[in-house]
Amino acid sequence: MTVRRRGKLLVGPVDLTLGPAGLTIVLGPNGSGKTTLLRALHGLERLSAGTVSWQMPAPDCQTRQAFVFQRPVMMRRSVQDNLAYPLTLAGMPRKAARKMAAEWAARVGLGHVLDIPAPQLSGGERQKLALARALMRQPEMLFLDEPCAALDGPATREIETILSQALADGTRILMATHDIGQARRLATDILFMMGGQIIEQGPATAFFANPQTPQAKALINGDIVE
Numbered sequence: 044m045t046v047r048r049r050g051k052l053l054v055g056p057v058d059l060t061l062g063p064a065g066l067t068i069v070l071g072p073n074g075s076g077k078t079t080l081l082r083a084l085h086g087l088e089r090l091s092a093g094t095v096s097w098q099m100p101a102p103d104c105q106t107r108q109a110f111v112f113q114r115p116v117m118m119r120r121s122v123q124d125n126l127a128y129p130l131t132l133a134g135m136p137r138k139a140a141r142k143m144a145a146e147w148a149a150r151v152g153l154g155h156v157l158d159i160p161a162p163q164l165s166g167g168e169r170q171k172l173a174l175a176r177a178l179m180r181q182p183e184m185l186f187l188d189e190p191c192a193a194l195d196g197p198a199t200r201e202i203e204t205i206l207s208q209a210l211a212d213g214t215r216i217l218m219a220t221h222d223i224g225q226a227r228r229l230a231t232d233i234l235f236m237m238g239g240q241i242i243e244q245g246p247a248t249a250f251f252a253n254p255q256t257p258q259a260k261a262l263i264n265g266d267i268v269e
């Protein structure tokens with residue numbers, strides 16, 4: 044598939060088959076097309092060519108997948124309301140939704156800020172709220188766009204723990220990052236992007252032990268990749 048905007052090639056042509064399990068990290072420098080690739084796979088970008096298909100009927104994809112954006116949007120209401128609202132929208136009675144919201148808040152370490160308005164949360168807490176909101180729908184596939192970009196070490200570790208648990212519970216994860224350390228810690232396989240193309244892909248162990256492209260070698264050596 045290919046994504047173009049105003050004549051500019053943003054992503055593609057990309058020919059990609061994702062396996063049924065694991066945590067795939069999309070690595071690449073700023074502007075390499077990671078966000079656009081994720082959005083296109085989730086059906087949020089108009090494709091200029093090609094198609095995206097999943098092993099589930101098209102109408103189910105959006106509901107069985109969840110997307111955590113780099114800057115999650117949340118309501119000016121409490122943490123609990125932010126989590127409960129999508130559940131009530133989906134038809135769950137209010138009391139049950141509030142109970143489930145409280146359980147998920149506790150699960151991601153936000154049990155102590157249930158009544159705090161979401162805009163007052165720290166960056167790390169917001170990401171945890173966004174993750175809980177995504178995971179509570181028990182998606183089969185979770186997309187994450189640089190969820191730890193602005194977070195410090197402890198907050199990043201907490202988010203990574205939540206993601207590892209989701210992976211262990213069977214959620215298929217596709218996550219963009221330019222943090223190679225995070226890729227080493229989490230990835231089962233890697234998609235390495237430059238200039239809108241996937242220039243290298245494969246199991247994470249092979250990618251880190253034996254990178255094939257000069258750009259991947261540079262990245263792994265800690266050099267600046269451009």
Ligand SMILES: Nc1ncnc2c1ncn2[C@@H]1O[C@H](COP(=O)(O)OP(=O)(O)OP(=O)(O)O)[C@@H](O)[C@H]1O
Pocket residue numbers: 048049051053071072073074075076077078079080219221
């Ligand atoms: N709607 C759009 N119209 C025109 N150009 C766009 C549009 N969206 C993204 N781009 C451009 O496409 C390229 C890829 O952007 P994208 O956000 O996918 O990259 P990225 O790898 O996620 O970068 P970052 O790490 O900085 O978030 C960039 O050059 C960006 O400026």
